[in-house]
Amino acid sequence: MRYTFVTLLLGLTLLAGCTHTQPSKPIPAVIEYATPTMKAELQQAIVSLKGGIAPLLSDTAFINSSELLLEHGLSTDHSSNTAFGTNSFSIQRFVLQLREVGCVLFYTETSQFIILNSVPCHPMVE
Numbered sequence: 395m396r397y398t399f400v401t402l403l404l405g406l407t408l409l410a411g412c413t414h415t416q417p418s419k420p421i422p423a424v425i426e427y428a429t430p431t432m433k434a435e436l437q438q439a440i441v442s443l444k445g446g447i448a449p450l451l452s453d454t455a456f457i458n459s460s461e462l463l464l465e466h467g468l469s470t471d472h473s474s475n476t477a478f479g480t481n482s483f484s485i486q487r488f489v490l491q492l493r494e495v496g497c498v499l500f501y502t503e504t505s506q507f508i509i510l511n512s513v514p515c516h517p518m519v520e
Contacts, residue, residue: 420491420500422460423515428453432513436499439508440464443501444486460518462488490515 425432428451436455437448449464456462464486487502490513497515498507 418494420493420498422518423456423490423492423497424458424460424518425456425490425513425515428455428457429512432510435510435512439499439510440488440501442508443488443499443504443506456490456515460490462490464488492517 433451433453433455436451441448451462465483489500489502491498491500491507492515493507495509497510497513499510500507
């Protein structure tokens with residue numbers, strides 16, 4: 395009887411430990427204000443995640459929303475038969491998230507993220 399109780403207790407402890415160590419889900423996050431240092435780190439993170447040149451960011455980026463949408467590749471196709479051609483561009487989506495490792499910038503296209511050391515973020519309240 396005692397052996398069964400100890401085995402059961404050990405099993406429950408291991409189960410609780412495994413459940414506790416599973417990573418938590420990322421939480422959409424925002425910032426309260428943007429300093430030049432924070433904007434520079436966000437720009438560098440975007441370049442690291444997607445390549446290209448650093449985008450211009452407004453002072454209000456990630457203050458009211460956890461998402462940043464960037465238009466990429468705006469071009470005009472003059473080969474079409476219309477008088478104005480067609481515009482071809484893609485939208486790239488970045489999400490500021492709070493994870494176990496801290497504040498990160500997540501790139502939805504590749505599911506990769508960069509840890510942001512100088513960007514203090516907090517959970518977004520909807």
